Amino acid sequence: MKKINPEQAIRDVQHFGEEGGVVPVIDVAATSTFLDPQDMERTFQGELQGCYLYSRHSNPTVNIFGKKMAAMEGAEAALGVASGMAAIACSIEQVFHNESHGQGHMIASQTVYGGSYALFKNIFPMRGINVSFVDILDLKAVEAAITPKTKVIYAETMSNPLLAVCDLSGLSAICKNHNLKLIIDNTFAPMIVQPLQYGADIVVHSCTKYISGSSDLIAGAICSDQKFISSLIDVNHGSVMLTGPVMDPRVAHELYLRMDHLGIRMAGHSKMALYLAKKMKEEGLTVIYPGLSEHPQHELLNHYGAKSVGHGGVLTLECPTADDARVLAEKLQNEKFGLYAVSLGFSRTLMSCSAKSTSSEIPEDERKKMGLAEGLLRFSIGYTGDPEIMWNRFLKCYKS
Numbered sequence: 001m002k003k004i005n006p007e008q009a010i011r012d013v014q015h016f017g018e019e020g021g022v023v024p025v026i027d028v029a030a031t032s033t034f035l036d037p038q039d040m041e042r043t044f045q046g047e048l049q050g051c052y053l054y055s056r057h058s059n060p061t062v063n064i065f066g067k068k069m070a071a072m073e074g075a076e077a078a079l080g081v082a083s084g085m086a087a088i089a090c091s092i093e094q095v096f097h098n099e100s101h102g103q104g105h106m107i108a109s110q111t112v113y114g115g116s117y118a119l120f121k122n123i124f125p126m127r128g129i130n131v132s133f134v135d136i137l138d139l140k141a142v143e144a145a146i147t148p149k150t151k152v153i154y155a156e157t158m159s160n161p162l163l164a165v166c167d168l169s170g171l172s173a174i175c176k177n178h179n180l181k182l183i184i185d186n187t188f189a190p191m192i193v194q195p196l197q198y199g200a201d202i203v204v205h206s207c208t209k210y211i212s213g214s215s216d217l218i219a220g221a222i223c224s225d226q227k228f229i230s231s232l233i234d235v236n237h238g239s240v241m242l243t244g245p246v247m248d249p250r251v252a253h254e255l256y257l258r259m260d261h262l263g264i265r266m267a268g269h270s271k272m273a274l275y276l277a278k279k280m281k282e283e284g285l286t287v288i289y290p291g292l293s294e295h296p297q298h299e300l301l302n303h304y305g306a307k308s309v310g311h312g313g314v315l316t317l318e319c320p321t322a323d324d325a326r327v328l329a330e331k332l333q334n335e336k337f338g339l340y341a342v343s344l345g346f347s348r349t350l351m352s353c354s355a356k357s358t359s360s361e362i363p364e365d366e367r368k369k370m371g372l373a374e375g376l377l378r379f380s381i382g383y384t385g386d387p388e389i390m391w392n393r394f395l396k397c398y399k400s
């Protein structure tokens, strides 16, 4: 399979401003005029496509951001939405709507972002979707969990926070055999992996993370074929159109501009993370980072494309207890190594104790089963700072 070059593909999406500006203008209009009143009726009846109608349906600035996202993922089309959670909820519900009148069963990886876990466990059953959580690396267990009502398999390319990399081709083969849709959350691996190239049907992103890069906004995106993306904004059946978590055009414009340097930023995150992970390993610490050769899916990630951009910015360190993790994080914050905050993809390092924050929605016994230790400290390594100075700050805190 010929791999796409996401950096070149993003670069080649180019839109000019109204007077030939090198960047596009922001189209903030909430509603658009129809010169022929009949065209408005035909648009509502689904007979006419491509007209701007109302910004909850589509917006020119959100659309050009979608073109950059689609280029990065090698997708036919993409839609910007209000958050990563909106991307996850709307894409899954749309599949169930399109395929089985909104009802059914889905299989999800047991290690997903805590918010996704809570959505699947606590909200989806009320909406007619029941979820089985499985070890996504165990393809036999995945297949065994399929029921006649199953419509979707859901996983994260690189799981949050355990950093296990899923076997996209293996999951895709199961989906093809059983006529299911494979939905992949690629938030941790933009530019590194293009899941659609390995058989995923839909890719979702929390653009709040690397794609923003500045921890200053909340946004999401859904990438897939044109038919699926159009179904999300259908005036009668679209989950985004009718539940309403759309992307603001001002946010879309910010993200459109930032995508041109996403590749450079990802490479910067990866370089600093690899440097620190190697130093931690030499120091004998329990560090997990997919860029280390002993990581169980190191070669798989290389195969997907990590060789050019690296293996991402997230690493984890296992401290003996949650208290040890908190104490270390506090020292690191005081020493200006990083900030004790959830989220990832910021230019500076962010640290959080997963079991006490972004995975706290997963019950303790299930966290234990999946190997998520209470003392696990997750680092989203920033690309700013001198690597040696940052390491010396880390070591000073760790040893004190």
Ligand code: PLP
Pocket: 083, 084, 085, 086, 113, 115, 116, 156, 160, 185, 187, 188, 205, 206, 207, 208, 218, 219, 220, 343, 358
């Ligand atoms: N997916 C992953 C892997 C995440 O880590 C997060 C948030 O941390 C989300 C989705 C949700 O994204 P958002 O906060 O943009 O709604």
